[in-house]
Amino acid sequence: MQLRLALVVLVLAGGPALPAAAQSLSPMSNSGLTPSDIKGFRLMIGNPYKTRMIFDVLVLDPSFVSPAPQAVVNDAEIALAPGASRPVIVEFKVLPPYKERTIGVCVRPKGLRGPVQPRVCGLYTGKLIGARG
């Protein structure tokens, strides 16, 4: 049993401490009017750290859990050099009968292994012109 326990080396994501990914999303919240039922936002994804990284850009519900229907991002996967940033365009439909809609956008490192999955998320609201409050 002692030997067996000794053999059970429990490793999280490969064992040794490794540098993981980093990301940024700007702005982290925004809202705006739209004359049609489609609203778009230009968001900046940044890689402020020292290694090249690939990020997933996810369009989710406002609680950042489920994919948002009728919402897209032009680059769902982007590769960024160290210190680089790049814009993405997120578009979503303001679904009737509602006059406004809020979606969530999250950026996370692609394929990151390990016990802690970091992500940065923001909320973006589109309002139909004429809708008040």
Added chain:
Amino acid sequence: MRALTLAAVAILLAAPATACQVGGATTGSLGVLPSANVYGSDTGGLPAVLTITDALQPAYHVSVTAPSITAAGVGFNMSGAVAEIAYTAIGTGVSFTQDFTSAASGFDAPAFAAAVVMTFQSRIVSPSGFTTGGYGTRVTVTCS
């Protein structure tokens, strides 16, 4: 001169809130524990470390999902096994401690919390013990 100063202030105020920058993490590892029912990073392993930085970000929220078991040895009895996580978050205006929990958790950081270092300890509690193999847990940390 005053106009120039005011213009500079206006530009600063108009600048979009920059993002949480999440990174500088280490993955950590679990260690072999004396107890046959608990394996964790806090005895013999390494904690995972994550840094959230941003000098311009307004107040933000950090949420941590309930931990899950992502890898287990062959024949491991999952029933009754629980993944738990504990962490500290230390930084400018932030001093938060979460004891070991299997539930979702989180904390608020005030504006200008320029650098918050989060240190995570993970463990798996299994009343029926462990089989030989690799074990892992996972949480998602969201800065929003």
